Amino acid sequence: xxxxxxxxxxxxxxxxxxxxxxxxxxxxxxxxxxxxxxxxxxxxxxxxxxxxxxxxxxxxxxxxxxxxxxxxxxxxxxxxxxxxxxxxxxxxxxxxxxxxxxxxxxxxxxxxxxxxxxxxxxxxxxxxxxxxxxxxxxxxxxxxxxxxxxxxxxxxxxxxxxxxxxxxxxxxxxxxxxxxxxxxxxxxxxxxxxxxxxxxxxxxxxxxxxxxxxxxxxxxxxxxxxxxxxxxxxxxxxxxxxxxxxxxxxxxxxxxxxxxxxxxxxxxxxxxxxxxxxxxxxxxxxxxxxxxxxxxxxxxxxxxxxxxxxxxxxxxxxxxxxxxxxxxxxxxxxxxxxxxxxxxxxxxxxxxxxxxxxxxxxxxxxxxxxxxxxxxxxxxxxxxxxxxxxxxxxxxxxxxxxxxxxxxx
Amino acid sequence: xxxxxxxxxxxxxxxxxxxxxxxxxxxxxxxxxxxxxxxxxxxxxxxxxxxxxxxxxxxxxxxxxxxxxxxxxxxxxxxxxxxxxxxxxxxxxxxxxxxxxxxxxxxxxxxxxxxxxxxxxxxxxxxxxxxxxxxxxxxxxxxxxxxxxxxxxxxxxxxxxxxxxxxxxxxxxxxxxxxxxxxxxxxxxxxxxxxxxxxxxxxxxxxxxxxxxxxxxxxxxxxxxxxxxxxxxxxxxxxxxxxxxxxxxxxxxxxxxxxxxxxxxxxxxxxxxxxxxxxxxxxxxxxxxxxxxxxxxxxxxxxxxxxxxxxxxxxxxxxxxxxxxxxxxxxxxxxxxxxxxxxxxxxxxxxxxxxxxxxxxxxxxxxxxxxxxxxxxxxxxxxxxxxxxxxxxxxxxxxxxxxxxxxxx
Numbered sequence: 001x002x003x004x005x006x007x008x009x010x011x012x013x014x015x016x017x018x019x020x021x022x023x024x025x026x027x028x029x030x031x032x033x034x035x036x037x038x039x040x041x042x043x044x045x046x047x048x049x050x051x052x053x054x055x056x057x058x059x060x061x062x063x064x065x066x067x068x069x070x071x072x073x074x075x076x077x078x079x080x081x082x083x084x085x086x087x088x089x090x091x092x093x094x095x096x097x098x099x100x101x102x103x104x105x106x107x108x109x110x111x112x113x114x115x116x117x118x119x120x121x122x123x124x125x126x127x128x129x130x131x132x133x134x135x136x137x138x139x140x141x142x143x144x145x146x147x148x149x150x151x152x153x154x155x156x157x158x159x160x161x162x163x164x165x166x167x168x169x170x171x172x173x174x175x176x177x178x179x180x181x182x183x184x185x186x187x188x189x190x191x192x193x194x195x196x197x198x199x200x201x202x203x204x205x206x207x208x209x210x211x212x213x214x215x216x217x218x219x220x221x222x223x224x225x226x227x228x229x230x231x232x233x234x235x236x237x238x239x240x241x242x243x244x245x246x247x248x249x250x251x252x253x254x255x256x257x258x259x260x261x262x263x264x265x266x267x268x269x270x271x272x273x274x275x276x277x278x279x280x281x282x283x284x285x286x287x288x289x290x291x292x293x294x295x296x297x298x299x300x301x302x303x304x305x306x307x308x309x310x311x312x313x314x315x316x317x318x319x320x321x322x323x324x325x326x327x328x329x330x331x332x333x334x335x336x337x338x339x340x341x342x343x344x345x346x347x348x349x350x351x352x353x354x355x356x357x358x359x360x361x362x363x364x365x366x367x368x369x370x371x372x373x374x375x376x377x378x379x380x381x382x383x384x385x386x387x388x389x390x391x392x393x394x395x396x397x398x399x400x401x402x403x404x405x406x407x408x409x
Numbered sequence: 410x411x412x413x414x415x416x417x418x419x420x421x422x423x424x425x426x427x428x429x430x431x432x433x434x435x436x437x438x439x440x441x442x443x444x445x446x447x448x449x450x451x452x453x454x455x456x457x458x459x460x461x462x463x464x465x466x467x468x469x470x471x472x473x474x475x476x477x478x479x480x481x482x483x484x485x486x487x488x489x490x491x492x493x494x495x496x497x498x499x500x501x502x503x504x505x506x507x508x509x510x511x512x513x514x515x516x517x518x519x520x521x522x523x524x525x526x527x528x529x530x531x532x533x534x535x536x537x538x539x540x541x542x543x544x545x546x547x548x549x550x551x552x553x554x555x556x557x558x559x560x561x562x563x564x565x566x567x568x569x570x571x572x573x574x575x576x577x578x579x580x581x582x583x584x585x586x587x588x589x590x591x592x593x594x595x596x597x598x599x600x601x602x603x604x605x606x607x608x609x610x611x612x613x614x615x616x617x618x619x620x621x622x623x624x625x626x627x628x629x630x631x632x633x634x635x636x637x638x639x640x641x642x643x644x645x646x647x648x649x650x651x652x653x654x655x656x657x658x659x660x661x662x663x664x665x666x667x668x669x670x671x672x673x674x675x676x677x678x679x680x681x682x683x684x685x686x687x688x689x690x691x692x693x694x695x696x697x698x699x700x701x702x703x704x705x706x707x708x709x710x711x712x713x714x715x716x717x718x719x720x721x722x723x724x725x726x727x728x729x730x731x732x733x734x735x736x737x738x739x740x741x742x743x744x745x746x747x748x749x750x751x752x753x754x755x756x757x758x759x760x761x762x763x764x765x766x767x768x769x770x771x772x773x774x775x776x777x778x779x780x781x782x783x784x785x786x787x788x789x790x791x792x793x794x795x796x797x798x799x800x801x802x803x804x805x806x807x808x809x810x811x812x813x814x815x816x817x818x
Contacts, residue, residue, distance in 0.1 A: 120532035186602030193595030239674030265648030
């Protein structure tokens, strides 16, 4: 059952004021703990997380007291969408200095900036304008805070999983032998959008891009490329070397579909393997191993288990099935990774990887994606979304975990 | 007639070696002119422009001699796609120091970095690793160079305009009264992808996002938002405040569609106004003014005319029709802007704006987009793609410029 959210003048659902309040409070606790006078937030997603609006703005959060949302465009819209009290029009970046002085902020010793994403030229601008100030990276604190989701946030991700589930149902009725991967991809893009997908998928990592779907049939699923993920796809051009290719749906070959949707900014990220006919026995066994891994993790993950341990548990099962060489990639493309946090970005914390020793905590939401890649045959696997509860794991994904067989007349 | 391009191992069209060679030569001339020892290029699009591959890599271009493409992932694929001679595997960022030393590069005094896009943390890394080196922004030189397109590049943009034209034809047969804007948007995304769109639109400006289409019916076309463009749309959430809304197609209201496609990385960006029934007289007159502006600019633009002058010519026509308050936005949303370069990014140079005095040159490719926004009625206008020839302007857009009437049975 969905909560009723207050709506903006444009009729859009606003972020609840109590969420914004508790996010600001948590950030201020981090700022105090790190002896920062405040933080300037400029990245669109971080501004949205802490203010409820993605309008073009600079958000100054002092270590204590009211944040100042200084808006370049659109001020009217930002004021209407944000529950923050202090929303001010800004003629341009230069104008933050007199405005902050008016608000009683200044003489900063240490201030946070999002150094992982802020472009160098903007960083250099801050160094010049605040020559007495030491700037430190506030992104680790923000990413750590954003790792734990509120009830509101989990509701949005749940809505997104519902759209993805509907898309898998509908696409099963529309895929035909001989259909190009890019056509299936295009159908999914259309279904997702009609279902309420906000139209883009967001990834924090620089230079990375995230299409709405990867549709990979047979050996194209084993294509090598630049993504920081086990599966890339070939794409249709070296200029966008991932995702669907000009390859076509072939009977008895795996149709691997990694598909995402975002609702009110929050992503679901899911993978299913579809097939027309009957899958090669090697691939079918590997797929069954993906399911076995998820079932076991669903039974064993609870608060306190280290993320690295989750990776190890999955790898141990894969190894026991003799699938070590195919688990999470092959050859140059193999990665030590099993899953990732999801939220306003698709590459949130935590990461299920060998060196990520953080224990799982209640309120984390992540995708687990055991996958197996066979160079000549293709890729199989599943990816489901989960939230960590007080004593275990709740699966948010609605779609059945087995191979999805397509009945063709 | 399309040229035949060499293909990669994955069967994808490679960038011609002579294009890569001439791009490197031109960059090296800039480096020499600015007394730089070389430049590190890291942004995916710039790496693609100068190497022919978008694999994860650091490209070092010395002021003279062979560039070094140092590839983190996938080395195999990068070596296959790039016409460059010097392609090397890289275990991680740290490894560039010994590798460059091996190649005889070092003791840098002044080196270029892409300061407009490179994240601050990476800039700080370069400062630490090369403490004797002054880093300067090489992006203005790169953007200036990329402004002039080769025959190969113009061919790619031409192919993209052809896909957009086909999409406008097909969507006219599928739009129905009552259809939500997001459904029309989804249909266009699917058509574009089936037609060979690479799946993402790229924009260099930080924090900016570019969906495949903006579908805006009636007053939603006048919605205020954060985009650095005259028209934003409302979107369906404050988290993605642009483009199609939950609003529906209504008879006699303008259906404004700004739609882009990218082929081999190169964008076309076009806008058409569609209507079922008969458009309000005010809007119809404003649309006719858009057409008049483009027709006049097509007749008058030639090499040597300043970009600012092109903006002024358009504004003069709008003013003469009494449309000054609606030209390129209204109220807070009005912008001094008429067009922008297109290429590997949708926000390339030149910009047709008051302070952009650069003269138009042969080989430039840009979109001109005279649009009129009426708060209660909606948005009308057109946007066409052009290339500058030796003595004038060639229209690359294939679609008719008049209002596109949709015949409904």
